[in-house]
Amino acid sequence: MSSAKPDISPHPATDGLPPLGIRYEAMELDTILGDDRVLAVFGFGAQAPAAHADPRYLRVNLEPADATAPFEVWRVQGSVHARRDDGIAQSFDGDYAFGAIEVDEAAHGGIENAAAVAYRKLLAAVAASDTPHVLRIWNYLDAINLGAGDDERYRRFCVGRAAGLEQGFVDAYPAATGIGVRDGRRVLQVYWLAARAAGIGFENPRQVSAWRYPRQYGIKAPTFARATRAPTRSVQVYISGTAAIVGHVSHHHDDLEAQIAETLANIDSVLAAAQVAPAERLSAGAVLKVYVRRSEDVAGAHALLRGKLPAHTCLLLLHGDICRGELLVEIDGVQSA
Template identity: 75%
Template sequence: MSSAKPEFTEPTLSAGTAALPPLRVAYEDAALDAILGSGDVLAVFGFGTQAPATNADPRYLRVNLEPAGGTAPFEVWRARARVHARRESGIAWASDGDYAFGAIEVAESVHGSVERATEFAYRRLVETIAASDTPHTLRIWNYLDAINLGEGDDERYRRFCLGRAAGLEAHGFADAYPAATGIGVRDGRRVLQIYWLAARSAGTALENPRQVSAWRYPRQYGIKAPTFARAMRAPTQNPQVYVSGTAAIVGHASHHRDDLRAQVAETLANIDSVLAAARIAPAARFGAGAALKVYVRRAGDVEPMRALLREKLPMRTRTLFLQGDICRSELLVEIDGVQDV
């Protein structure tokens, strides 16, 4: 495949698209029941074994990634209108009419492989979103066990990519993908966790001038290239950008093997580049308008990572550190998040 630079779409609202109020994303230390007591809460995420395992409220999901440092605050999504939630046919769903949160968990053992479990999950995902009043997918998070296990095309991440592509392309997503993250958990359960954000109006997918679009990766990265956009500009009047999981990849190649400092610098340069593509002014990037999740592969890198980000990011940047495996075994860190202006 060609490694030419991707084509870009203007990061502005399409004609006739109704601008939505921005979703508010925060990291909160309050009690879970107190957070869920607010009618404007669209979704709440706990992380690791210290977070509540379950809650009767469909808006809560525990993500099977351990926080770096023992415990983590809840990640909270707040909408502008009253949220209604339900759980139906294995899917948790909540919506305020402008935005919708959805989540599905699929045991690989039921389907025989991570590939088939992923295809099943994505078919359910797109069917559910298409049948709703919020039919536009903005962002998807994927968490799967042992992401780097297996050699060559049998690596579990590559099999996941095959299943994801089959589930998306069956419903017309080819070459028009949402932003996404794919991270490896270490719980041994072999349960695929997928959750997403959809909206009443369409966002604008964005690519990074420093990188080949993931869905154009050459064959060396698997039978089917990863199917996601580098970021999604939400359909808001003022820019709100959902940044996909981003690592030290330039073009399509990983850079700076075993060099944490250099990988962090390259990762931040990539995020800066995609925010520039979204026409976010340099002074507005990162800082108080950003909420970042930092996925760190090696436990010994957690404190050096904290120090590096204190050095490189504005003091008011909100960060949440999680331990997890990155989609390529040579990559030590990945960062995703949301940027408001």
């Protein structure tokens, strides 16, 4: 991995991709999918439709903090076409691509091999497309903290992901999230955003890069960048799943307020590294997902975040398990100028 400082001077207006539109929308699913500029739509929890014939729709089995959640909608400027092929749902508009795969762990002997299969298929799919540059990946797996030491399911997932990548992402890792669902299905869900031009990965000066974590965190370190700045005409930064980790150590055990404050400090730090202006960080251009481990913390987390963030920052709170058992909350999202 290169440590050289990249050149990210602003593109001329005629250069770069149009930014991806990302919003939370409380509309009928078929109405949303009726727009041919929609690249992908995500529903959350048991109240969302389980499936749809349109490959652009995916349900994520994370229960929303409220009874129902809005859909997360990705819009592009071009006309979108979609297909399913070899178990992968994909959609494209020429600038961007969405892809999703679900892998049954039982068919592959467990989470480790399921992760390897998922990532081999991901790499093959993007390599065969006109959008070969992965900007962002989301990983959702059941019972993420089950197991002790190196047998913990998240650590086995990391081993499998590394095996599946092999020579993939040699120059730079994309931003990513790994969160635990509680559906008991043992089906690994991986989805991604790719583009026809490469983004730039950034690290957080307050944290050790994930791929450099010491051996105490598992056989294979997690393989992701803390953020990716998209190759867009205006600033757009994809923020990886971020929690109260400083250096490589978790902080503020059992203190929700302090963990949220530390998490927001980490997000501010990585956005600064990506050269996002102070006034734009976690501004009205931010769309955030907040994963909360304990149901009794949801109301407090919502109140704390609303007290710390601008009123127009878009928030979606979901029940989810974090990759380390002592962490109570994780936040990911996108910051647009």
